[in-house]
Amino acid sequence: MKNMISMNLQTLRKTNQYTQEDVAEKIAVSRQAVAKWESGESLPDMNKCIALAALYNISLDTLVNGTETAGMALPPKGKHVFGTVIVGERGQIVIPKKAREVFQINPGDSLMILGDENQGGLALIDANRFISQFEFLKQSLGDADQTTKDNESED
Numbered sequence: 191m192k193n194m195i196s197m198n199l200q201t202l203r204k205t206n207q208y209t210q211e212d213v214a215e216k217i218a219v220s221r222q223a224v225a226k227w228e229s230g231e232s233l234p235d236m237n238k239c240i241a242l243a244a245l246y247n248i249s250l251d252t253l254v255n256g257t258e259t260a261g262m263a264l265p266p267k268g269k270h271v272f273g274t275v276i277v278g279e280r281g282q283i284v285i286p287k288k289a290r291e292v293f294q295i296n297p298g299d300s301l302m303i304l305g306d307e308n309q310g311g312l313a314l315i316d317a318n319r320f321i322s323q324f325e326f327l328k329q330s331l332g333d334a335d336q337t338t339k340d341n342e343s344e345d
Contacts, residue, residue, distance in 0.1 A: 196230035198253055202246045203228070217241040285314075 203213055203224075210224040217238060226232040234242060243253045249268075272289040285295060293316075295301070300317035 193230055194256075195233060195254055196228050198256055199224075199242065200228045202242075202248070202253075206246060213242075213245070216245055 203210070208216075210221045210228070214221045214224045218241075219234075219238065223232075223234075227234050239250055239253060243250050246253070248256070270289070270292060272286040275283045275286065277283055289295070295316075301314045302317040302320040304313045304315065305311070306313075
């Protein structure tokens with residue numbers, strides 16, 4: 191665990207273009223303490239881990255257990271890299287277990303597949319949540335349209 195935290199602290203500091211002095215100042219410790227954490231000589235206490243996670247906008251779990259994935263930096267808090275999947279002959283994929291757990295995806299759930307040709311990617315979202323956003327928008331637009339009609343009839 192000591193090596194994982196030290197590696198993550200080095201990666202995060204360099205990714206954010208901070209010096210050891212910058213980090214030390216931001217979380218109220220000495221530069222030597224930051225150097226010892228990064229070398230694996232010692233570990234930050236829980237309060238300092240919380241401060242470091244906040245500084246880098248990541249979860250404590252990512253700070254302690256996170257690893258770089260395919261050269262990508264540690265993801266910010268609330269963002270995830272779940273790995274890769276293989277597309278089957280008929281286009282099917284298996285959503286990684288951790289992704290299903292984090293986003294509470296269960297057998298039989300309906301997912302909306304969105305795509306962006308410019309970004310070259312796909313996204314999955316709970317179909318009911320996606321549709322409810324449009325219902326809200328549709329209702330809001332309907333209310334605005336009715337207000338416009340009411341204002342026009344008053345003139």
